[in-house]
Amino acid sequence: MIPEEMVEAYRRDGVVVVPEVLGADTLQRLRGVIAELVAGAATVTEHTDVYDLEPGHTPETPRVRRIKTPHKVHPIFDEIVRSQPVIEILTQLIGPGLRLHGSKLNMKSAQYGSPVEWHQDWAFYPHTNDDILAIGVLLDDCDLENGPMLVAPGTHSGDSMWNHHGEDGCFAGLIDPDLVQDEIKRAVPCMGKAGSMSFHHVRALHGSAMNTSNRPRNLLLYEVAASDAWPLAGVKDFDEFNSRLLAGPPVIAPRMTDVPVRMPLPPPKRQGSIYETQSASKKTYFTRAA
Template sequence: MLTQAQKDEYDRVGAIVVPDVLSPAEVAELRAVTDGFVERARAITAHDAIYDLEDSHTPAQPRVRRIKAPHLHHAAYAALVRHPKIVAVLQDLWGPDIRFDTAKLNLKSAGFGAAVEWHQDWAFYPHTNDDLAAVGVMMDDMELENGPLLIIPGSHKDPVVHDHHGEDGRFCGAMDPGKKEVDYRAAVPLTGKAGSITVHHVRAVHGSAPNTSNRDRRLLLFQFRAADAWPLLGFPEGMEAYDRLMVAGKPTLTPRLTPVPVKLPLPPAAKQGSIYENQKGLKNRFFAAAAE
């Protein structure tokens, strides 16, 4: 599935864009299903097990930031967990044994889609090795104007886990730009056409600006890991449930240990829930300042 040049780019940058993974028909189905979820959000007024809402959400103007665990709520999303082209990309990077983790759909709607501050996914869920990545399925064209993912090239090889704690000492899932740990001017956008996918390394520093354009930017994100990468914080659902997350190859009882930097996400965020709620614990916000 991947060329050697694409594998080399992933190793060098920490992220790639793979075009034309989903067909136009698959994209159209995802859009229609998602429109239905947004329409049904008119009936709710607060975050719940399915919806994470924009602060400006009202029944008259439903504004959804995120659909949580969408693969549990509709077959069209669930089908992508084992999509053969997505699995083939991951096997090209890690080998035959691949385990799914979870998913989310970030809507970032036209004109008001919220920013996500700079962070590393690794800060949320460290493992015994770092063969983990998020696969982003582009439901819309992702362009610079509508808030694409931004990646700091090579940051997945930084020797430390950057600090993701707020002034209160609690984990907030975001990096304080005032600490100048990273050169944010080096950021590159992951852009592409609907049906393409992004793959970004779990340790890559990334974020995204608000969507101030008149075009939606819906990105369906799936978290995957090599089967021998075991979560340091455990798996509360038990061993059988953990092994049911295998999407290719075989599970193992032998975790692969590599010398990766680790910092636990403790004490937990004051505002629990999605990353949007966690990041409210960060006072010095990069994208808020950039928009002023």
């Protein structure tokens, strides 16, 4: 359980960092699994259902920027999001009914880890209500030098819903940085020791710069929704939908709330990970990896 002050900070700011939730043994196991996954990227030359590759990736020098849906790739990732400490924190921040929406492992290797442009997760997967957040599990010590996630406090409330479409009218997965200069100026870094976890609201504005340090910054991300929040894009497989329940029974009555929504349609010209979607934009805020 986290103290009530942290819960209040999350309600107010839309982001909170809980120190060292994972222990050293779990971190060691995770790092071993990740090392094996990165080594396995030597067998691929382009993006797959598991790997999203950095610019400059070669089989001789594997460079991975994302492991897609890691909770389906190795059981340790599913184990973590279903662990008692994580469920207790989620219950305090969202409520007793919880569903895993998705997961990813963003890997910012030393000297070249790709940036993520300013965006709101809500733009990618709007639901019937916004009791949804993302967990960021710090797998390495994270400070200002190795590309921490930056979140603008307070941008999760009210009518804050920025346009994430490009000049061609298609979904671009990012916001024109000129529109959010004031918010960017007050963004705070989510930093801490390895094993710490950040929790940010689905509508909180966030992004992260390229890792220019000589240290990695791997961030394991889980998107978790209240069980009565239903995706507006629909549910294709009800059994699979319910298999992602983390707490509480199945729900067939979506809770509807008055929240701003803009659908991510028409789809982007370059589909895939957020990196691919954002790469089509000519207007960016962060320096891109070569």
